[in-house]
Amino acid sequence: MITLNQAVSPGTPIIVNNSALGYTISGSGSIGGAGLLSKNGTGTLTLSTIGNNYSGGTDINAGTLALGNNDVLPDTGLATVIGTLNMGGYSDTVGR
Numbered sequence: 872m873i874t875l876n877q878a879v880s881p882g883t884p885i886i887v888n889n890s891a892l893g894y895t896i897s898g899s900g901s902i903g904g905a906g907l908l909s910k911n912g913t914g915t916l917t918l919s920t921i922g923n924n925y926s927g928g929t930d931i932n933a934g935t936l937a938l939g940n941n942d943v944l945p946d947t948g949l950a951t952v953i954g955t956l957n958m959g960g961y962s963d964t965v966g967r
Contacts, residue, residue: 875900875920880905884927888935889914896920897929897939910936910954916944931956938963 875898890912897919907927919939928948937957
């Protein structure tokens with residue numbers, strides 16, 4: 872589990888490449904900046920931080936990106952889904 876207690880803005884893409892274990896990004900912080908979030912590998916990444924506003928888009932190349940809250944994906948930027956997007960009963964808007 873990765874807990875964000877403040878906003879972070881990495882200067883490079885965030886790439887999660889997990890095949891065996893599941894990972895969760897949660898906490899009161901958020902992910903911002905010009906980078907993208909890329910999910911690779913057959914495992915699951917659960918994204919629970921609210922107010923993420925990174926502008927590079929969301930790529931689910933393999934495995935599962937699971938929502939752990941409403942409104943965790945940025946409203947701008949495209950989402951490319953080759954793997955699985957598990958909404959888990961939550962709602963979100965992408966690519967406005």
